[in-house]
Amino acid sequence: MEELTIIIPAYNEEKSLEKYLPEVLSFCENNNYKLITINDGSKDKTMEVLLAHANQKSFFTIVNHKLNKGYGGAIKSGIENAVTKYVVTIDADGQHNLNDVTSILNYCKLNDADMVVGSRKGQASTTYRSIGKWIIRKTAATLMPLPIYDLNSGLKLYNTELAQKYIKLCPNNMAYSDVIALVYISQRHRVLEKEITINKRIAGESTISTKTAIDTIREIVNIVVLFNPMRIFIPLSILFILASTAWGLPIILQGKGVSVGAMLGIITGIIFFVLGLIAEQISLLRKQNI
Numbered sequence: 001m002e003e004l005t006i007i008i009p010a011y012n013e014e015k016s017l018e019k020y021l022p023e024v025l026s027f028c029e030n031n032n033y034k035l036i037t038i039n040d041g042s043k044d045k046t047m048e049v050l051l052a053h054a055n056q057k058s059f060f061t062i063v064n065h066k067l068n069k070g071y072g073g074a075i076k077s078g079i080e081n082a083v084t085k086y087v088v089t090i091d092a093d094g095q096h097n098l099n100d101v102t103s104i105l106n107y108c109k110l111n112d113a114d115m116v117v118g119s120r121k122g123q124a125s126t127t128y129r130s131i132g133k134w135i136i137r138k139t140a141a142t143l144m145p146l147p148i149y150d151l152n153s154g155l156k157l158y159n160t161e162l163a164q165k166y167i168k169l170c171p172n173n174m175a176y177s178d179v180i181a182l183v184y185i186s187q188r189h190r191v192l193e194k195e196i197t198i199n200k201r202i203a204g205e206s207t208i209s210t211k212t213a214i215d216t217i218r219e220i221v222n223i224v225v226l227f228n229p230m231r232i233f234i235p236l237s238i239l240f241i242l243a244s245t246a247w248g249l250p251i252i253l254q255g256k257g258v259s260v261g262a263m264l265g266i267i268t269g270i271i272f273f274v275l276g277l278i279a280e281q282i283s284l285l286r287k288q289n290i
Contacts, residue, residue, distance in 0.1 A: 004105055005034040005082040005160070009074030010092040014044040015203035020094040021053050027098045028059055036061045036078040037092075041068030072176025076167045079160070088157040094202035096155050104157045107194050114162055114189035117148050117181060118155030118196035147185065148193040152177045155196055162189060169226070186227040229283055233276025240269030 006028060010017060021037075028035045039047045039062065050062045063077045075089055086105060090096040100118060108116045154177060166183045170176045184191050224231055248262025 002032065002034060002084045003086060004031075004101075005036055005078075005084040005087045006101065007075060007078035007082070007087055007089045008035070008037045008092050009040055009071055009078065009089070010037055010042065010046050010050075011040040011068060011071075011074070012042045012044045012046060013092040013203075014042070014046045014049055016093045016201070017046060017049045019202050020092065021049065024090075024098065025053060025057065025060065027101075029057070031102065032059075033101075034059045034061070034082070034084055036063060036081055038063045038074040038077050039065065040070070040074040041065045070172035070176075071174045072170055072179075073172035075176060076170070076172070079158075079163045079167055082160050082164075085160060086157055087160050087163060089154060091154045095198050095200070097197050097199065100155065100196040101157075104155070104194050104196070107192070108157055111192055112190065113192045114159045115181065115184045115191045116157045117150055117191065117193045118153050118157075119148070119150040119193045120153060120196065120198050121149050148181065148191060150193065151181055153196075156181065158184075159189075182224075183227075186224075225279060226283055229279035230276050233272050233279060237269045237272040237276065240265050240272060244269065 006024065008024070017037075024035060027033070037050055037060075039050060047062075047064060054060055054062060061081060063074075063081060065074065065077065069077070078089070079087055086108065088101055088104065090098075090101065096118070104116045104118060107113070152174075156177070158180075162184070163180070166180065166187075169183055170179045181191060221232070244262045244265025247265065248259040251257070251259045251262070
């Protein structure tokens, strides 16, 4: 089995790929890596650029989506078509340095890791985007142990067999990048992080927006509910029961009877606890199917 496949999802990246793709092809040829590029329903000449550089290269595969499936959907198509032991994702805009790919692969093998995330910690980023990343990271860390910093890095190296098993749990949108890492972590696989360097985008504009952050937080909660629902339902249950008891106890001590609001809150807390038990059983069944 050949060792590594580089996967590049591309949506309207005509200008970037014209400059970046020849470099990637040369890199893959020199290192005996395979390359899968996914044209994700682009409206520009992305597909034409890909075809122009194919030139009967046996290591280069082009996957074409007639309609846009999203960032995650494109990466899933690449992973499904991979036959190497490892896959690594990089962006089509030229931000990732190819030398980091080999560095991360060697780091993965040296440490017997199942995933290695390319960390951009400490590198320049807009204030707006930094705040969004911070919110996503803190949300994830609150809901589950988080051994890595750069959760949504676009450069990730995976064990292919595991990736092909878990991508069915991941969304098709930009949240994929965060969720796939959380799936590996929650399933107790070895997830490590290694510093990388980032270049400026060659051309075009990023599609990441406020909606991306909101979608990501929602998907993070979904994954936690799937793999460890008690982390959400137990705190809610305790919160409602303690708050309701604190509200109703003084009223009882004053001899005014039981507060309807306090009883409603306690019952709500018990309902959350029961829902957590049910969700835990469903989670066990889902994980067995995986």
